[in-house]
């Protein structure tokens with residue numbers, strides 16, 4: 001597994017490189033935004049750890065360029081920027097995770113492993129979350145063996161929740177991903193669709209998979225996995 005670290009603080013970069021190498025990864029380090037973007041676009045990485053405040057091109061711009069060009073490698077932002085707005089922006093741009101500095105190396109490593117694991121699950125078209133089973137090819141959903149019929153939008157919503165399992169997804173992000181609506185749109189449509197989706201996949205069952213995080217958004221979690 002090959003990782004790219006884009007980090008201008010030389011000590012942090014060296015510390016990460018050493019720790020992640022010891023954990024069995026092959027690690028490249030870039031210390032400027034331009035160098036990072038160059039590495040990310042000319043080599044293939046299983047995961048990229050991206051600082052935000054960088055000389056030259058900042059981390060947000062790097063990720064935006066990567067996603068615009070169809071690069072799908074998982075990206076974890078690792079930044080001292082700890083405001084909710086920065087984290088939301090990171091996810092809006094297509095980040096897979098966001099960890100605030102100062103960080104714990106063991107937590108970073110756990111998050112890297114979780115993302116790489118998820119990547120492998122997503123490659124398969126059959127995904128299970130607790131007793132919910134989804135076949136993305138046949139677009140078939142069952143829970144506890146019961147077939148569940150979803151509309152196209154409900155399926156798209158469930159797909160997004162599953163592909164970004166355990167992440168808190170802001171309503172605005174859901175609106176942009178599932179309805180292609182912009183950031184400022186009324187998010188009521190998300191709430192209504194979420195209610196319908198829950199009435200089908202959660203309400204009839206004891207264990208609830210979709211969580212509402214007040215003031216933040218929604219998250220799909222496997223309550224038995226953690």
Ligand code: CA
Pocket residue numbers: 007008009051052053054
């Ligand atoms: Ca920095």
